[in-house]
Amino acid sequence: MEKKKKRLVIRTIILAVLVLAIGYTVYGTATKDKVELLAVGSKAPDFTLVDLNGEKHKLSDYKGQGVFLNFWGTWCKPCEKEMPAMDRQYKVFKDQGVQTLAVNIAQTDFEVQSFVDRYELTFPVVIDKTKSVMTTYNVGNLPATLLIDPDGKVAKIITGEMTEGKIASYMELVKPK
Amino acid sequence: MENIICACGHSNPYGTKLCEKCGRPLTEEGKQTKVVDMRYDGTAIRSKTYNTTIVDKIWNFFSNVKVGIALIIITLVSASIGTILPQAIYVNAPEPSKAEYYEKVYGVLGKLYNNLGLSHLYNTWWFQILVGMLAISIIVASLDRGLPLHKSLKNQRVKRHESFMKRQRIVAEGQASNPDETLDKVEQKMTELKYHVRRDGSALLAERGRFARYGPYINHVGLIIFLAGVMLRLVPGFYVDETIWIREGETRAIPGMDGYFIKNNKFILETHGNKPQDEQMNQGVNAMAKNYQTDITLYKQPDGSLPGDIDNLEKLRDYSIRVNHPLKENGFALYQMNYRLNELRQMNFNLVNKATEEDSLGQIKIDLTNPKKEYDLGNGSSVQILIYTPDFDGFKDGEPQTKTSIPNNPAFLFRMTTPETPKGEVSFVEIKKPPLEPLGENKYRMKFAGAEMRNSSNFTIRKDITIPILFVGGIIFMIGVVIGSYWNHRRLWLQVEPDGRVLMAAHVNKNMFSMKKDLDKVTTFAGLPPYEDQLEKSEDVKKSTMEKEGDNTL
16 A cells, blocks of 8 residues: 555656646747746846936836836837927926936937926936846836836736826826835 | 466566476467577567556557557658748748748748648648657667567576477477587687677576677667757757858947857958959859958957956957858857948048039048937037938928938938038938928038948857767767677577487578578587478478568567
8 A cells, every 4th residue: 555655656756747747838929929028926036227318227226116217219109209398297206205317228328318398397307328127127118117116026017008197097006014 | 466486496577488497388379389589589578568557558659669660650751741842931021921932932822731731731830759769769669679588698508498498490409429419519619709609507698799699779779869869959059050240340249159259350352353244244153252251350359258258358369261161169159140242331421602602611530339319520610410320211290200220321411611601500411312401491411422331240149959969879879889780699508408409490580591500510520410490491481581570680
């Protein structure tokens, strides 16, 4: 009886390992081609970038605050549309502990500065000159927005354009309690 | 599921065909036949022994060789279906229009092929599950057969029962005048023939090439390692296949290689200088390329740096990436894959009086990677860039729009200030178009005065640490095939009964000819009774040899 029990356990383990391996393979292949940002709930990778005024912005410096992290480019029409709304909401939420950080993808200072001046944006705009942060965050299409909670974890990922109402609700989401 | 007690008193597990100790046939079928089935040396195939829980039922399903063969056939057939038309990843069409491509090039068949998902067959869930089930079948069937076989071969007894001896394919019986001398002589000859000889009283077992029985199992181990290697490609860190475009002068983070940066210093394209002749020109033959090369500098962030921190990049080395000469670093390789020539990098304009044209008030050089707000020409003149659009795409609400961030079609809104026009004149300048003057007629204009171009290189970044695993798996697989094919397991049993009768039997798992050659030698040398091949003389020779020969390899 003892032997029989042992055999059953070994068989179950072997089959379970093999089934898990197959499951992993199928799942891995199915999700391989999708442009995946980070997983919700995982820690947002820290980074440091310089804004138009030469000031360094380090993500971990905003610990304890919510961060509205937006990847954008001047040529991207939906980005252009949502920027003024973002700025208005930034002004509402910045005193409630929600920081907004816009990461431009490797454009020239001139283009970014003209854009900021034209829309009179007040939140910090940093430029990812080497696409290093973009690569780390696995950003594919623009705009891409990540909501980072006060603990530094990714609370939500939005790809595509957002309405002003949505922007407000997202900022509310990561507001420190 | 009770154990079977043999006549010799040994208790055998359920399903055993030949007693583990003495070799007596235990099944009715075995007792009837003239030559016993020596597959797995008559041990119980494990799956047949327990069949109670659901786990056992699944296990037994995969242990079944017929199921295994069915899986192999289904896998082969579906894999070959995937080769009827090219797979989508090899189709030369942009991603969104691949479906149309199939329909356009292959008609209705192509459309159906693509719609059924056969255009990416090897990535479908069902194909992967099929291969996975095949792997389960290989593992389970091998465990069920290989382990008992190994045990049985390891614990072989020298002395076997007469009924076992008589049911071997090769048998001989006779009288021995001097049993001890016969046994000694057989031992001497068989040792000479590189057999491993064991004796137990008046019994002798000579054995050679036992490891050949393990060939199929070694082969299966190799196959499983290979499949595991393929699977590991999906595990993060084992396999990287990324791509990157870099323009000359740019520094970029290398995707997939955290902390590494690459700068494109120069792209070089050399041709053989052959001038395409008339007919070649018609057919679109270009000058033959001799060399594609990108001179790069590789940088690395200091340990512990954050993404985006490029202040303290450490230069690792300069290198020229050429075709077949990738940049290798830390298990990664960067290959030269593609290039793009002549993207605008700098544009020069002269500030001229429209009336005189020739008199320039000075030239501005606009670096498109870093345009400045204002260019002072001295002499009281200056040019301001109010708007710059790298890829101008028309106006919307009076604002010039850009399609991309790439300078395919740069356009500028300039404000020109000269001593003659201190308030400034505004002019919108686009390539090869007359300037637009939105605020009225200007006296001055920006006259295009040449441009500088730059090239871009495309690299793929690859890392594949599964390749050694695939190699090891492949080599083990081949070793198994060779062992199983070129060696065979030969055994000779000889025993002298108390009444002076000499009994001999021989078994080989394949290649009976090799065994007979050895038998001829030992028979002559030791004066043994002549042997007979029980299958050769029986009436159904052909039928049973055909069945048995193939079966006995395991």
